[in-house]
Amino acid sequence: MSKLRKEVEVIIDNVKRDIHAEVAAKIENINDHLKEVSNNCGSAKTTNCDDISLNVVIRNLPESTTESTVNKVNALIKNGFKVTGVVCDKAERKKNRDSTKPGVVIARFKSHKDKRKIMQQKSTLDNSQQYRDVFINHDVSLSERRMSDNFRTILGVLKKNDLVIRGSRVVKKGSRSDTSNNDRRESQTSRNEGDSYNDMRGNNQFSDRQGGNGLDRPSDSSSQENSGWQRYGKGNNRGRYRGGRGNNRAQR
Structure with a gap:
């Protein structure tokens, strides 16, 4: 009986070792798969970020049924942006819900340098008869x-x-143009006001010389007391001759 028990215990120990070894191998295999998946996800994220930074979005680029989108973009680069030595690496046109308008094009360049050359030439499309309605922006x-x-x-x-x-x-x-236009309008208004003021003074002085109805500045002390021109009258009656109560310090 004891001999049989020993044999059973030996068998059980062997089975346990086999199970442990098998489980350990499976765990190691699972860990390897997890590392591989993690690395793939990290590289995919990096690739996506790089792709977005190299991408541009092109709107209103004319569309045809049998077009090559890459060739369309390369023609835009050459004839619209007037840039040589730069070609599109990849291009895809998205379908537009409105069938009357061309779908947007997502184009990718080989390097950031190539992309910068294109973005620096955006304004040239304004002078292009063929591409003046085309717009390009960063993705x-x-x-x-x-x-x-x-x-x-x-x-x-x-x-x-x-x-x-x-x-x-x-x-x-139009914030920039509006600001500059406002500055020009304000400057013109100031000049006009200054011209009007100078004309008025000139007319008054001419009327004074001719004995007309111009504004005569008082010359003697008696007329100063009744004149609105005098800001500070006798006894420092401040504001008295402009209709105010004044502040007669001499009477205090």
């Missing part, structure tokens, strides 16, 4: 797009026609 994340959409919704509800969205900022429409 943004989903959260930033949602924020911009929320801003547009708020502005639409409030009907603030003098406000527009520039990227992620809300600014006054």
Whole structure:
């Protein structure tokens, strides 16, 4: 009986060792898979961030049924932006809900240097007959797009026609030009007021010389007491001759 018990205990010990070894191998395999998944996720995040930073969004680029989007963007780079030595690495057109308008194009460049060359030439599209209605901006994340959409919704509800969205900022429409125009208008108004004042003084002086109805500044002390020109009369009667009560220090 004791011999059988020993054999059973030996078998149990062997089974335990086998189970432990198998479980340890599986745990190690699971850990390896977790590390691999974690590394893949990290590289995917980095790749996505790099892709977004190299991307641009192009709106109103003419669309055709049998187009090559990459060729369309490269033609825009060459003929619209007038940039040589830069080509599009990848381009994709998104479908627009409004079939009458072309979908936006997401284009990616090979380097940040190439992208900067294009963004620095944005203003050249204004002088292009073919591409003057085309607009290009930096690509943004989903959260930033949602924020911009929320801003547009708020502005639409409030009907603030003098406000527009520039990227992620809300600014006054034509704020720079309006500021410069206001400065010019204020400067012109000041000059006009100065000219009017000088003309008035000239007319009054001319009337004085001709004995007309101009404003005559009093010359003697008696006329000063009854003249509105005198700011400080005799005895320091401040404001008395302008209709005020005055402050007669001499009477105190």
